[in-house]
Amino acid sequence: NAGVTQTPKFRVLKTGQSMTLLCAQDMNHEYMYWYRQDPGMGLRLIHYSVGEGTTAKGEVPDGYNVSRLKKQNFLLGLESAAPSQTSVYFCASSYFLSEKLFFGSGTQLSVL
């Protein structure tokens, strides 16, 4: 089992560029999440999904969009990247809400 796979692992963008981060899980999980991790801020929830075709806003959704067209994939988009979006992004999934989260290995994004 691959678990939760995030692509890409590293990316450097210029201000104003767009990009999409892909999260794929092969565990048939219903719940999927996007977090960002910044020094001193912990993990903050950007968007999440409770099933195929659903999305919801988390704590810090501004500047990001998401889609869950297929159950196994959860995409995070940055339409116009800003330096404030420089961060490490983690995708996570779980089958039941109360069960443990399975995390991807993270994406290091730098916006110059």
Next chain:
Amino acid sequence: AQTVTQSQPEMSVQEAETVTLSCTYDTSENNYYLFWYKQPPSRQMILVIRQEAYKQQNATENRFSVNFQKAAKSFSLKISDSQLGDTAMYFCAFMIMNRDDKIIFGKGTRLHILP
């Protein structure tokens, strides 16, 4: 809004000692779950321990145990006989059942185990 507070940004202890990491949370709900996650330098997030709020008994996983004080809204993690491999960032997390399906994390405590 629910919040999770970890008041110790960084801690250091000698190998083989016992260390306690604190976590408090704020909610008016009664049915929720609490978690401790570990993030070693590899950056991979690992679940350490999980506690259901309706259970009075404190959860234990080998050298890791929690002190869950529901009335005080406190959920501390105790690591016994600490090992060098315990060096990591530790995050407390919180989730309310049947409400908004979100898992909220604290800001973390960086733990250094010294040889």
